[in-house]
Amino acid sequence: MRITIVGCGSIGSKLAMAADEMADVKRIYLTDVEMSLAEELATKLKKAIVVEDVEEELYHCDLVVEAASQDAARQILPKVVARGVDVMTMSVGALVDDEFRDAVFTKAKECESRIFIPSGAVCGTDGLRSSAVGELEAVELITTKGPKSLAGANYITEHNIDVDSIKEPTVIFSGPAREAVKEFPKNVNVAATVSLLGVGFDKTKVTIVVDPDTHSNSHELRIKGEFGEMTCHTYNVPSPDNPRTSYLAAMSAISALKRIVRNEWIGI
Numbered sequence: 001m002r003i004t005i006v007g008c009g010s011i012g013s014k015l016a017m018a019a020d021e022m023a024d025v026k027r028i029y030l031t032d033v034e035m036s037l038a039e040e041l042a043t044k045l046k047k048a049i050v051v052e053d054v055e056e057e058l059y060h061c062d063l064v065v066e067a068a069s070q071d072a073a074r075q076i077l078p079k080v081v082a083r084g085v086d087v088m089t090m091s092v093g094a095l096v097d098d099e100f101r102d103a104v105f106t107k108a109k110e111c112e113s114r115i116f117i118p119s120g121a122v123c124g125t126d127g128l129r130s131s132a133v134g135e136l137e138a139v140e141l142i143t144t145k146g147p148k149s150l151a152g153a154n155y156i157t158e159h160n161i162d163v164d165s166i167k168e169p170t171v172i173f174s175g176p177a178r179e180a181v182k183e184f185p186k187n188v189n190v191a192a193t194v195s196l197l198g199v200g201f202d203k204t205k206v207t208i209v210v211d212p213d214t215h216s217n218s219h220e221l222r223i224k225g226e227f228g229e230m231t232c233h234t235y236n237v238p239s240p241d242n243p244r245t246s247y248l249a250a251m252s253a254i255s256a257l258k259r260i261v262r263n264e265w266i267g268i
Contacts, residue, residue: 001261004029004061005016006038006054007068010242011090013104014250015067015257020045024261028056032068058083063260065246067253070094070185081115088116088260090253092192093181097200118256122190124221124232126267128197137138139198141177141191144209144218147188149244155183165211173208182204186244190219198223217246 001024004010008030019025028048030038035050042048051057054064064080066073066089073094076160080087081104095101108115119125147163150156150172156163161172173180178201181238183223188206195201217236223229236246257264 001025001062002027002057002060003257004051004054004057004064006031006064006066006072008032008034008041008088008246009067010239011250011253012065012067013041015065015253016041016045016048018254019257021048021140022258022261028192029061033072042171043070050138055079058085061085061145063088063257065253065257066091067090074100077104077115078107081111081113081134084111084113085166086114086116086260088118088119088253088256090120090189090249091185092117092120092189092196093185094195096181096192114136116256117193117196118249118258119192120193120252121234121236121249122194122219122221122232123234124223124230125193125197127230127232128194128221128223131230132198132225136199138205139194139203139223140193140205140207140222141188142207142209142218142220142222143188144211144214144220145187145191146214146217146238147210147212148212149217149238150184150187150208150211153184153187156170158183163210166212169209169211169213171207172210174208176208177201177204177206180208184208194221 007022013099025196029051042050063086070093072090073091112175181192191206195204219234221232236248239245239247
């Protein structure tokens with residue numbers, strides 16, 4: 001298998017290093033808006049070469065992995081699926097736009113391209129996916145992070161919130177997932193995944209809490225429906241090179257790639 005990784009930051013780098021050790025991965029193409037990141041990463045790998053654009057090697061690539069940003073996802077997903085190439089996206093928040101999402105999914109079906117979305121930094125997605133076969137009454141995601149993990153988010157800037165001055169656990173956002181994904185594009189992509197699996201972006205409730213004393217990025221998923229009730233609480237260790245990203249998010253990408261490469265689907 002030949003894969004292209006778009007984005008050589010925290011998740012992209014860890015994924016590339018893991019892919020480099022997979023026998024079934026023959027070539028890794030790397031690209032990033034900051035080409036120096038791709039070039040530096042390539043020096044650490046045996047199978048990697050740097051390309052300037054995702055389309056450069058698309059004609060003989062088996063899988064494209066987007067690990068960059070929502071903007072990048074919006075740019076590359078339509079191009080990739082239109083060529084009939086499989087794609088895995090980490091910036092799931094890009095799919096919050098209904099028209100864009102429908103267009104990408106429709107084109108993927110027409111061109112026989114598969115779209116893979118890892119579970120990311122939240123546990124319980126398997127139960128949510130299964131329970132959504134029946135009626136769901138409520139789906140709520142409560143995310144708790146430290147000030148450094150949320151600093152610089154659109155919502156924080158626009159509302160002049162000084163996260164460093166917060167001294168106790170404080171709710172800074174409560175509303176539908178559609179708004180949360182747009183306002184916190186680098187922080188709650190898991191809200192998009194949960195929305196796609198369950199009751200949608202408008203009915204999924206998201207609460208974001210800043211806790212100055214927390215040492216983890218916490219996601220509590222609450223589900224109530226025809227099946228019964230479920231609560232899944234994940235306490236994530238922040239990625240050491242990017243506090244906005246949970247280490248589990250990178251692990252989920254690596255796990256997903258292993259399943260794709262092996263064509264093994266346990267626990268689906």
